[in-house]
Amino acid sequence: MKGIFSVLVENKDGVLSGISGLFARRGYNIDSLAVGETERKDVSSMTIVSTGDQRTIDQIEKHLNKKVDVIKVRRLDEPRCVELETMLIKVSYSQTNRSSLIEICSVMGAKIRHVSPKNMVILITDEPDTINEFIELVRSFGILELQRTGVIAMSKG
Amino acid sequence: MNGAEAMVKCLEAEGVTKIFGIPGVAIAPFYDALYDAPSIEHILVRQEQAAGHEASGYARVSRKTAVCVTSSGPGATNLITALATAYADSIPIVAITGQVNSALLGRDVFQEADMRGATESFVKYSYLVKNADDIPRIFKEAFYIASTGRKGPVLIDIPCDVQSAELKREFSYPEEVNLRGYKPNTKVNAQQLAKVVTAINKAKKPLICVGGGVILGNGEELVRAFCEKNQIPLVHTMMGMGVLPKAHPLYFGMLGNNGKPYANRAVANSDLLIVVGARIADRAVPKPENLEKQVNIIHIDIDSAEIGKNLGPTIPLVADVRLVFQALLDSDIHLDTSAWLEQLEQIKHSTVDHRKFSDALVNPMTLVQHLSEKMDDDAIYIADVGQNQLWSADNYIMKNGRFLTTGGMGTMGYSIPAAIGAKLVDPSRQVVAVCGDGDFQMSMFELGTIAVNRIPVKILVMRNTYLGLVREHQEKKYHKRYSGVELHKYPHYDKLAEAYDMDYFYADSNETLDGELDRFLACPGACIMVCEIDSANNTN
Ligand SMILES: Cc1ncc(C[n+]2csc(CCOP(=O)(O)OP(=O)(O)O)c2C)c(N)n1
Ligand SMILES: [Mg+2]
Numbered sequence: 001m002k003g004i005f006s007v008l009v010e011n012k013d014g015v016l017s018g019i020s021g022l023f024a025r026r027g028y029n030i031d032s033l034a035v036g037e038t039e040r041k042d043v044s045s046m047t048i049v050s051t052g053d054q055r056t057i058d059q060i061e062k063h064l065n066k067k068v069d070v071i072k073v074r075r076l077d078e079p080r081c082v083e084l085e086t087m088l089i090k091v092s093y094s095q096t097n098r099s100s101l102i103e104i105c106s107v108m109g110a111k112i113r114h115v116s117p118k119n120m121v122i123l124i125t126d127e128p129d130t131i132n133e134f135i136e137l138v139r140s141f142g143i144l145e146l147q148r149t150g151v152i153a154m155s156k157g
Numbered sequence: 158m159n160g161a162e163a164m165v166k167c168l169e170a171e172g173v174t175k176i177f178g179i180p181g182v183a184i185a186p187f188y189d190a191l192y193d194a195p196s197i198e199h200i201l202v203r204q205e206q207a208a209g210h211e212a213s214g215y216a217r218v219s220r221k222t223a224v225c226v227t228s229s230g231p232g233a234t235n236l237i238t239a240l241a242t243a244y245a246d247s248i249p250i251v252a253i254t255g256q257v258n259s260a261l262l263g264r265d266v267f268q269e270a271d272m273r274g275a276t277e278s279f280v281k282y283s284y285l286v287k288n289a290d291d292i293p294r295i296f297k298e299a300f301y302i303a304s305t306g307r308k309g310p311v312l313i314d315i316p317c318d319v320q321s322a323e324l325k326r327e328f329s330y331p332e333e334v335n336l337r338g339y340k341p342n343t344k345v346n347a348q349q350l351a352k353v354v355t356a357i358n359k360a361k362k363p364l365i366c367v368g369g370g371v372i373l374g375n376g377e378e379l380v381r382a383f384c385e386k387n388q389i390p391l392v393h394t395m396m397g398m399g400v401l402p403k404a405h406p407l408y409f410g411m412l413g414n415n416g417k418p419y420a421n422r423a424v425a426n427s428d429l430l431i432v433v434g435a436r437i438a439d440r441a442v443p444k445p446e447n448l449e450k451q452v453n454i455i456h457i458d459i460d461s462a463e464i465g466k467n468l469g470p471t472i473p474l475v476a477d478v479r480l481v482f483q484a485l486l487d488s489d490i491h492l493d494t495s496a497w498l499e500q501l502e503q504i505k506h507s508t509v510d511h512r513k514f515s516d517a518l519v520n521p522m523t524l525v526q527h528l529s530e531k532m533d534d535d536a537i538y539i540a541d542v543g544q545n546q547l548w549s550a551d552n553y554i555m556k557n558g559r560f561l562t563t564g565g566m567g568t569m570g571y572s573i574p575a576a577i578g579a580k581l582v583d584p585s586r587q588v589v590a591v592c593g594d595g596d597f598q599m600s601m602f603e604l605g606t607i608a609v610n611r612i613p614v615k616i617l618v619m620r621n622t623y624l625g626l627v628r629e630h631q632e633k634k635y636h637k638r639y640s641g642v643e644l645h646k647y648p649h650y651d652k653l654a655e656a657y658d659m660d661y662f663y664a665d666s667n668e669t670l671d672g673e674l675d676r677f678l679a680c681p682g683a684c685i686m687v688c689e690i691d692s693a694n695n696t697n
Contacts, residue, residue: 010338014273014285021277055465062462068282068302071338 002031003050003057004076004083004153010069011037011044018067019046028052028060032085032150043071047152076153083153086125089135092118092142101141108134119144158328160289161186161320164253165194167296170330173197173224175215175581177208181228183268184255186320200581200610203602205232207574209239209310210600213248214578217561218537218586220375222249222304223578229255230268233314234275238568240310241279245565246396247373249308251299252280259287259316272314281309289322297331306341307460308373341459343477345484352472353455354488360429360453362497363389366412369396369564370434370458376478380433383482388494390501392420394435395550396564403555409501412442415547415696419508423501425451433457434478437467438565457481515691519664521545521619524688525552525591528617531674533587537561537579541572541592544625547696549591570599576614577606587678589615594644595624601648604657607683614683621690622646629695654685662686 009015016035023030031049038045050060057075064073076083093101101120105112110124124134128151135146158166164187168176177200180188191199202208205227212223227233233254243250256262257269273283282302284295292315299311357363371380377400384391384400390407391400395416401408410417412424424430424442430452442448448468456464456471457478464473474481514520525548529538540549540562553560561579563571572590580588592600597618607614624642631639654661662677662684664670670688677686 014283017274018277025278058465059462062464066460066462068336068339 001051001054001057002078003052003060004078004081004151005046005048005050005061005064006074006076006153006155007046007048007064007070008038008072009044009046009067010071011042012069015044015069016046018069019048019064022063022067023050023060026059026063028056032148034150034152036152047150049151074155076155080157081153081155083127083151084125085128085131085151086123086149087131087134088113088145088147089122089124089138089143090119090145091122091138092144093120097141101138104134104137108137110134158324159186159190159320160286160292160315160322160324161190163289163292163324163328164296164315164320165190165197166328167293167330168197168224169194171222171296171300175200176224176226177202177211177215177578178226179205179208179228179232180226181230181232181255181268183229183257183317184226184232184253184320186317187226187253187255187315200577200606202574203605205235206239206570207577207600207603207606209236209243209250209252210568210571210574211578211581212250212252213239213243213246213571214539214561214575215582216248216250216578217575218559218579218582222251222300224251224253226253227255228268229257229317230270233272234270237276237279240276240312242563242566242568242571243310244279244281246369246563247308248310249303250310251296251303252310252312254312254314255320256285256314256316258318260318262316272312276312279310280312281307283312284314286313286315286319289319289324290326292324293328293330298334298336301334302336302339306339306343307370342461342475343459343480345474345476345480349472349474350481350484350488353474354485354490356429356453356455356472357387357431357490357492360492362427362500363429363431363492363494364409364423364427365389365391365431365433366393366424366435367391367397367400367433368394368435371397371478372399372434374434374459374478376434376482379479379482379486383485386486387490387492388498389431389492390423390494390498392423394564395562397435398550398553398560399555399558401555402557407498409505411550415551417551418510419505422504422508424448426500426504427452429453429455431455431457432468432471434459436463512697515694516667517691518666518689519670520667521548521690521694522552523667524619524670524690525549526554527671528589528591528674529554531678532558532589534558536587536589537576539572539576539579539588539590541590541596542567542569542626543593543596544621544629544694544696545591545593545596545619547626548619569596572596573600573603573614573616576616577603577612580612580614584613587615589617591617591619593625594618594620594622598644598648601653604653604659608657608659612683613681615677615680615686616684617677617686617688618650619690620646620687621692621694623692625692625694626696628692632695650685650687657683660684665689
């Protein structure tokens with residue numbers, strides 16, 4: 001199963017390595033990890049997505065809670081949270097398929113951020129599944145580079 | 158006031174009277190401030206690992222957080238094994254390590270070691286102090302974190318220049334901590350308690366299994382009272398030794414491969430197992446997943462991460478052991494366990510222990526039984542690691558003393574420094590370190606500390622001329638291809654004793670054992686006793 005954790009941590013050095021070390025040491029998967037500041041200067045927020053059996057996901061939550069620098073851990077359930085990810089993808093094109101690439105972007109809500117004679121850098125922010133779909137849609141054009149930020153998530157309501 | 162003086166003030170405010178360590182340039186300002194602190198006695202050890210183990214022995218017997226100190230680089234890295242040992246056994250220690258000047262951090266200068274990084278998985282929490290004005294807050298937090306919730310070691314790494322820097326504010330030791338990420342839950346949840354009480358009331362064959370957490374949480378008396386009030390029998394893990402004396406009618410022995418076979422059978426026959434403060438690690442229960450199919454399990458622990466880690470579905474109760482058992486004593490529990498106790502007695506008498514020990518030289522089983530029987534009622538027995546540890550745990554006769562050992566890490570060489578720490582808490586209490594000949598040689602440098610400080614600990618060495626436990630493993634698993642396990646008869650212990658002004662005792666037969674043990678235990682000063690053990694002896 002998938003576990004999405006929204007974790008508030010003290011914004012000081014060593015905290016990120018402590019958390020990633022916990023996952024590495026205990027053999028937990030990190031599918032994605034996104035860190036950033038919050039509305040409070042001294043608090044950072046992490047969204048960690050992991051997969052494992054129920055027992056493992058429960059253990060991850062408990063071990064996160066045990067960390068002194070972890071202020072709060074929330075487990076997010078998929079239907080009841082907003083889950084978004086951003087991707088930059090560089091796709092090659094030719095004169096013949098150029099317009100169909102532009103069309104895919106516009107249908108999928110992706111933005112073309114840069115165009116060079118042979119490729120485009122495209123930006124898309126959406127749910128991870130939609131991003132996966134987008135990748136499949138443009139794969140035949142030729143993917144030159146791809147970068148995803150990892151999921152950030154927030155509970156609804 | 159400079160940082161170093163503030164550090165001393167903090168230790169004074171915490172009531173620290175003894176610290177264990179070795180100085181170096183990076184911790185020199187602190188040692189200079191210590192010069193003017195008559196209330197804190199510094200015990201100079203011979204190697205930093207011993208400072209950590211001594212703090213551990215001191216903490217376990219005093220039931221307070223203990224302190225060790227090292228310099229930077231190799232001094233600090235030498236401490237890591239002791240920190241890992243304390244972490245595995247949840248022992249409250251504050252470790253202070255000197256560090257190179259903060260401006261040089263990260264440049265790999267002489268004797269720089271990244272202690273926070275190196276100890277990340279071996280301490281409960283760690284600090285790198287960057288500002289002398291943070292010292293009071295950090296010390297307050299460190300002692301608080303080490304001693305609350307699930308206890309454990311906390312590291313304070315402090316650059317030399319921060320120790321020398323003047324505080325900008327006036328020193329004041331905080332009354333309280335303000336840690337928004339650390340609020341250990343100790344209170345008993347009423348709903349969970351009700352479930353526990355219902356399960357107990359439904360049980361016909363309840364059994365309580367205690368681990369080291371009961372002792373760390375000072376819960377022995379309450380657990381004992383609970384067992385007695387409701388006539389519930391008790392088994393324990395190696396770390397949980399000491400809740401009931403061996404002679405107690407509700408006592409059914411130590412669990413595990415190296416414990417009593419009847420204790421394991423008691424578990425298999427129970428219908429409700431109440432696990433308290435135990436990790437249920439592989440040594441105690443080899444296949445916990447089988448256990449949960451047979452019996453209902455209540456799991457009581459201060460650390461919620463222990464729930465479900467090794468044991469499957471249970472009725473969990475996460476709280477302080479004292480609060481739990483106070484609540485259980487106040488609950489309506491009505492049990493009739495007389496038939497169950499009778500069955501257990503039968504199990505006890507019908508289970509044959511197939512283990513046999515050689516009577517050539519000293520029989521190790523007889524040795525541990527006679528030694529622990531002859532020791533003072535409240536004496537402290539510290540078992541090291543190896544075959545000797547398992548013989549000790551299996552045959553030790555618990556009265557009202559303490560049995561200390563390192564169960565989580567199994568660190569060879571623990572017993573001698575831990576005995577030093579234990580003895581310094583209360584010099585009137587008898588303390589015996591029982592170790593193998595391999596163990597002894599991992600900590601024998603501490604004879605220097607014992608001699609100089611005239612610490613009257615007793616060291617009993619079981620000499621089987623091998624790294625016995627590894628030899629046993631090689632015998633069984635590797636067809637007696639003994640590889641790298643032979644110690645021979647060295648050192649000459651009599652000469653070593655003489656070199657450090659210690660008394661020396663010796664037994665090489667069961668006949669001479671008792672007399673020598675009597676003299677060894679009656680000896681007023683520090684002493685060593687060697688018992689020759691046939692290397693053919695195994696643990697099971
Ligand atoms: C620091 C450390 N190194 C290695 C080991 C692995 N080990 C476990 S028991 C043992 C042998 C102990 O020998 P000895 O002290 O003579 O005790 P005996 O088993 O003979 O009673 C060893 C090497 C360990 N537990 N700790
Ligand atoms: Mg040996």
